[in-house]
Amino acid sequence: MQQGLTSEAGSVAGLNNFEATIGENLIDDAKISVRHADVFYGEKQAIFDTSLDIGRNQVIALIGPSGCGKSTFLRTLNRMNDTIADCRVSGSLTLDGEDIYDKKMDPVLLRARVGMVFQKPNPFPKSIYDNVAYGPRIHGLARSNAELDEIVITSLEKAGLFEEVKDRLTAPGTSLSGGQQQRLCIARTIAVSPEVILMDEPASALDPIATAIIEELIDELRENFTIAIVTHSMQQAARVSQRTAYFHLGHLVEVGETSRIFTNPRHQMTENYITGKFG
Amino acid sequence: MNNTEIVKQGLKKRYAREKRFQLYGKLAVLSGFVFLVILLFDITSKAWPAFSVTEILLEIPVDHESLGLSKDSEPNEEALSGINYAGLVKQAIRNVFPEVTKRQQKKLLYRLVSSGAEFEIKQMMGENTDLIGGEPVSVWVKADDDIDTYYKLETVTSRVKGEQVRFIEKLKAEGRIQTSFNIDFFTTSDSREPEQAGIRGALVGSFWTLLVTLLVSLPVGIAAAIYLEEFAPQNKITDFVEININNLAAVPSIVFGLLGLAVFISFFGLPRSAPLVGGLVLSLMTLPTIIISSRAAIKSVPPSLKEAALGLGASHMQTVFHHVLPQAMPGVLTGAIIGMAQALGETAPLLMIGMVAFIVDVPGGIFDSATVLPVQIFLWSDSPERAFTALTAATILVLLAFLTLMNALAIFLRNYFEKKR
Known part of the structure; x- marks a missing residue:
């Protein structure tokens, strides 16, 4: 709360003032709460003292110039950074009050609860059906083949892909177009019924039409899931998210309602970024 | 003189250089091909x-x-x-x-x-x-x-x-x-009389030896490659192991023969001249090849695939066995078959463990005394009778045929698995 209060004092803070985050970074009844997180790659610090809450059934957009640490931040939320040997995370990160980095927290279970969609569509080199069925299979979510069929179909439906692929579920997932592949990856993620979905620039490799479909989908998914999305497109952030967080050089500069950030940014750097002066 | 003219002047020289380089390349390929043809012609005419x-x-x-x-x-x-x-x-x-x-x-x-x-x-x-x-x-x-x-x-x-x-x-x-x-050339075994000598014994001996090599080196090699590439902690011990595996690939094969003699025969008391010992020695020799090529294949699997599996909550082991290994399989198999082909043509280490004996019987298993094709070639090439010259060349042809077959299999498998992706 401390940071939130102090930042209220000056409505527009000076450039390169990384003292504190401006805006409403903390909220009530958060799904994921991050307090004073620092992330290091070896000696190099990638995230500095970041505190942020991610609200339930909300879309939060993480924006900022390249290399600002937004992807790194996203990956700390489901411990995908564990695979990087010299990555270190400190601070408190909780999912529904449970410590994500606690020894008792199993990363496999965590990732079943916090799913992830990546920048480049990465379907498995298997059939469309097997792509979606893989998660439920390894977690033993379906008790019978009929149940598995149902999970696959509803997931594909939720991802808005079922109508396009219902006649060729046995075709390889890689035979789909880029946009379809990305929706397949989303279907694959929601087949495990996670609570949170992290999206790392999910539409950056897609054409505008496919992007529009994905954005629409994200808006629908909000009903059932909590979503954090990293994006380079300010328009996309404005269209799909309820809250926006602006990162710069590993610092969380400003957080707020998306409409407020884009109409009335308080930090000079946020303003510069969204008006296209750098980034 | 403006820039266009300067570039124009140099252009001729640049193209000439490229043409010259291409000519050298063609000459190199041609000379290699000529030598191959001469070799094959020589062997075939002698073997006829x-x-x-x-x-x-x-x-x-x-x-x-x-x-x-x-x-x-x-x-x-x-x-x-x-x-x-x-x-x-x-x-x-x-x-x-x-x-x-x-x-x-x-x-x-x-x-x-x-x-x-x-x-x-x-x-x-x-x-x-x-x-x-x-x-x-x-x-x-x-x-x-x-x-x-x-x-x-x-x-x-x-x-x-x-x-x-x-x-x-x-x-x-x-x-x-x-x-x-x-027909006796394919149905009988070694003999002092060239007209009665055949390669069946050596063929069967090669089969048993390679079977042992395959059964030992493939699982051990792939397991080692997976562990080193995916699970081993990055520390000095791992580095040390890695360097040693790379060095082992360059060790002269006869040294493995001496090792096999000392360890398998003298220490463990396994039978001399047996395909079992031959296969174990050849496994030691092919292991580095298989490990290195398998690691390269595993490393080349795109990380995005691993991330996708991990992101869904697959465990590290599931990620490796469900996604990484199937993708790496063409490379792993190619390496394994090339290692096997190497083992098939290997002579020196087998001389050390007594597979060079004169054996008339067809080996019935991995414990019987046996010899292998390349050793049979070595034995016959040393015989004074003129007729053995032809037998030697004919055996070389058979060995070359098998090597070609194995390499063709490697290519076929690679294409097959790549298509399956």
Whole structure:
């Protein structure tokens, strides 16, 4: 709360003032709460003292110039950074009050609860059906083949892909177009019924039409899931998210309602970024 | 002078350089191809005689008197083995050449046929006892290797005496000499007599040895590669292991033979000359190849695939076995087959563990004494008889055929798995 209060004092803070985050970074009844997180790659610090809450059934957009640490931040939320040997995370990160980095927290279970969609569509080199069925299979979510069929179909439906692929579920997932592949990856993620979905620039490799479909989908998914999305497109952030967080050089500069950030940014750097002066 | 002109001036030189380089490349490829053709032509032309064999038609007397059997009793096993088959063959030859009476000449006459002829007759009689007491049986028996070489290549050597040449002319005139396909080359094992020697023993020996090599080196190699690439902590011990594996790939193969002799035979007391020990030694030799190529294949699997699986909550092990390994399989198998091909052609380490022995029996398993194709080539290339030259070349051809087959299999598997992706 401390940071939130102090930042209220000056409505527009000076450039390169990384003292504190401006805006409403903390909220009530958060799904994921991050307090004073620092992330290091070896000696190099990638995230500095970041505190942020991610609200339930909300879309939060993480924006900022390249290399600002937004992807790194996203990956700390489901411990995908564990695979990087010299990555270190400190601070408190909780999912529904449970410590994500606690020894008792199993990363496999965590990732079943916090799913992830990546920048480049990465379907498995298997059939469309097997792509979606893989998660439920390894977690033993379906008790019978009929149940598995149902999970696959509803997931594909939720991802808005079922109508396009219902006649060729046995075709390889890689035979789909880029946009379809990305929706397949989303279907694959929601087949495990996670609570949170992290999206790392999910539409950056897609054409505008496919992007529009994905954005629409994200808006629908909000009903059932909590979503954090990293994006380079300010328009996309404005269209799909309820809250926006602006990162710069590993610092969380400003957080707020998306409409407020884009109409009335308080930090000079946020303003510069969204008006296209750098980034 | 403006920039365009400067660039134009240099352009000619640049293109000339590129053309020159392409020419060098073509020359290199061409010279390699020429050498290959020469090699294959040389081997094939030398090997050609080995695939045919000279035979002489003899009428073997099978009446009771010649066989030394009594007419009253049925011939039993003992009586059959008591027959002087060598005598029968000699008698049949004398019947063809009734004019030859001098002892010295007779000796030369007997040397026309292979010493294996009596065993052929023995086998024939054992299988057809009802022949006994009938008319003389016409049989094509193998000629001696010197006669064989002389007849097939039509070159006079000091090994064939002038009188023997006359004998052969007479046989030719009577239509009693012919060449036919040398099926024994594929169905018999090593022999002191070239006309009776074959590669079956060496082929089967190679099969058992490679089987052991495959069963040991493939699982161990892949497991080591997976562990080192995916699970091993990044520390000095891992680095040390890695460096040593890379070094092992460069160790001369004979050193592995010495190691096998010391460890498997002297220390563990495994049988000498056995495919088991040969296979273990060759496994040691091929392991680095398999590990290095498998690691490269595993490393080349795109990280996005691993992330996708991990992101869904697959465990590290599930990620590796469900996604990484199937993707890496073409590379892993290619490495394994190339390692196997290397093992198939390896001679030196097997000499150390006694697989160089003269073995007449076809090995029945991994504990029997055996030899392998390349060692058989080594053994025959050392033999003084002229006919062995052809056998050596023919065996080289067979070995090359198998190597080509294995490499073709590697390419086929790679394409197959790549298509399946």
